[in-house]
Structure formats: structure tokens, C-alpha cells
Amino acid sequence: MADAENETKAGFVTLAGAPNAGKSTLMNQLVGAKVSIVSPKVQTTRARVIGIALHGPVQIAFVDTPGIFQPKRRLEKAMVDAAWGGVAEGDMTVLLIDAQRGITENVERILTNLAAQQKKIWVVLNKIDLVKKDNLLALASALGEMDHVEEIFMVSALTGDGVAHLLDRLAAKMQPGPWLYPEDQITEMPNRILTAEITREKLFLRLHQELPYALTVETEAWEERKDGSVKISQVIYVTRDGHKAIVLGKGGATIREIGRQAREELSEILERPVHLFTFVKVREKWLDDPARYREMGLDFPKG
Numbered sequence: 001m002a003d004a005e006n007e008t009k010a011g012f013v014t015l016a017g018a019p020n021a022g023k024s025t026l027m028n029q030l031v032g033a034k035v036s037i038v039s040p041k042v043q044t045t046r047a048r049v050i051g052i053a054l055h056g057p058v059q060i061a062f063v064d065t066p067g068i069f070q071p072k073r074r075l076e077k078a079m080v081d082a083a084w085g086g087v088a089e090g091d092m093t094v095l096l097i098d099a100q101r102g103i104t105e106n107v108e109r110i111l112t113n114l115a116a117q118q119k120k121i122w123v124v125l126n127k128i129d130l131v132k133k134d135n136l137l138a139l140a141s142a143l144g145e146m147d148h149v150e151e152i153f154m155v156s157a158l159t160g161d162g163v164a165h166l167l168d169r170l171a172a173k174m175q176p177g178p179w180l181y182p183e184d185q186i187t188e189m190p191n192r193i194l195t196a197e198i199t200r201e202k203l204f205l206r207l208h209q210e211l212p213y214a215l216t217v218e219t220e221a222w223e224e225r226k227d228g229s230v231k232i233s234q235v236i237y238v239t240r241d242g243h244k245a246i247v248l249g250k251g252g253a254t255i256r257e258i259g260r261q262a263r264e265e266l267s268e269i270l271e272r273p274v275h276l277f278t279f280v281k282v283r284e285k286w287l288d289d290p291a292r293y294r295e296m297g298l299d300f301p302k303g
């Protein structure tokens, strides 16, 4: 029966914002599963990640994006381009703002840019678990003054507070139409990339200073075994011998621990035993190699 209540609806909702606003955390909450990696460091998300949520007859494909900032290096430029590409392609844009940090210069620039593109946006003030109510209301009222801000929500992506309400309202905004993905699909990411991302997350959590930004992870081989397990071989590219030494750690202790954490999570996600082999390779110029960008799902910026 095709009555109004059962009519399928669908659409793409892009989650955009400054680095570290909590976009990936929110997407995982909305989808109800971890599809995008999260760390306390900026620039954890490097390319667009699609996470799919069902809400009754409504399917929403969320597009998680890298943080928007003023890029300097080539990889940063590719990431910011991917974020704006996500905004251009979505049916709706949700701008996440870290409520604790408020409207920084960077956020202001993003808001201005969205207005210049004639984008109507919904704003989500995130991290309300960290902020006093008065500050939150002041922030909401400043945003409410802006013509292109249609709705303002307050959530904690970490605790889930306010997320169900946001999902309700987004679902109500979707247009009638067939679903975009099969019912049981939660992401568009191939397993090869998903598994590389999990390892990269562990590296981001464990390593510091410039090192996380100077490495990338690729899955090179994927072997289904007769006993139901899977053997995954990955390469971690770094730019210097010194970085390789840090990733390996004393007697290989660091890479062993990172590999253990990644393997445990992968076994859960893939629901079978995982044998994970990681190799660290020095490739001084990987940040200038178009193939590495392609592998990450990024366009290679010239110049």
C-alpha cells in the first residue's frame, strides 16, 4: 500500500564543519555503527565517508567530510576540496559547530562561504555535554540571526543526547523517492579501505606531533581462508626513516600493539577471525604521489 506513511523517502545529508567539530562521531551515532574513524586529533577524516541510516520508510545517506580550514599542504588541499565537494553534492548541508569553541574565525569563514553559495543550512551545536546552557543559548541566538541558517540543534554526539531528535527532523525533510542503497547496507566504503582506516585510526590515537599527518595506510592483499578467517596485509607509508623507527617502536613493540588493536576491532566488524600483517615502508614522496590520493578516494590537486 502506497499511503503517505509508508512511502519511501531518501536523500543525501552532508555533515560539514571545522576540523574536530565531531562530524565523524555524529555520523556514527546517526548510523548506529562505526563507519568513520574518530580521534582527538584534527584532520582524522581524509576523504568523504558515506554512512547510511534508516528511519522507518526513510533512508538517509550521511556524507561525513574532512574538516574545512585554510589548507597549506597538498594533502590538506585535497581534503578541503573533498569537503566542499560533499557540500555541493548533498541534498542538505548540516554544519557542525563545536559549541565549546563557538564561532571561531574559521567557522565564520565557512558560514560566509556557504552563504555565498546560496546554501540553506541546518546548524548543529555539538559537544553540549561540555558547555553551560547560557553560552549555548547565546551561540544559538547569534546563529539564528543569519539568513541562511534554517534550523539550529543542540546535541552531544558523544553521549547521543539530542541525536534522535535531529534524525527525526532530518527524516521529515527527505523527499519521496526510492532508497539509494540496499536495506542492510551501512556504508559505501569497500572493505579494503574500511580496514585501512581502522589501522590508521589506531596510528592516530597512538602517535603524535606531525607523524599521523605524514603517514597513510593501504590494504594490499585480502585473502579469505578456508577456515573462515581472513588474512589482511597492509602497508603503512611514512616519509622518513625516523618515522619508520617510531612506528615500529622498540623491538617492534609499537606496531605490534597498534596491530593488535586494529585486528581486534576488525574481527568484530568483519565478524570473523582476522590475521593482520602490517609493513612499514618509507616512501619519501608519497604526499606528492597521485596514486596514494586515488587510493584514499581523493582528487590529486595540481601545483
Ligand code: GDP
Pocket (backbone or CB within 6 Å): 017, 018, 019, 020, 021, 022, 023, 024, 025, 026, 037, 038, 039, 040, 041, 042, 043, 044, 045, 067, 126, 127, 128, 129, 130, 155, 156, 157, 158, 159
Ligand atoms: P571530526 O574531525 O569533526 O570528524 O571530529 P571527530 O568525530 O573525530 O571528534 C573529534 C574529537 O571530539 C574526538 O576526540 C571526539 O571524541 C570528540 N567529540 C565528538 N563529539 C563530542 C561531544 O559531543 N562531546 C565531547 N565531549 N566530545 C566529543
Ligand code: MG
Pocket (backbone or CB within 6 Å): 023, 024, 025, 036, 037, 038, 044, 045, 064, 065, 066, 067
Ligand atoms: Mg572526522
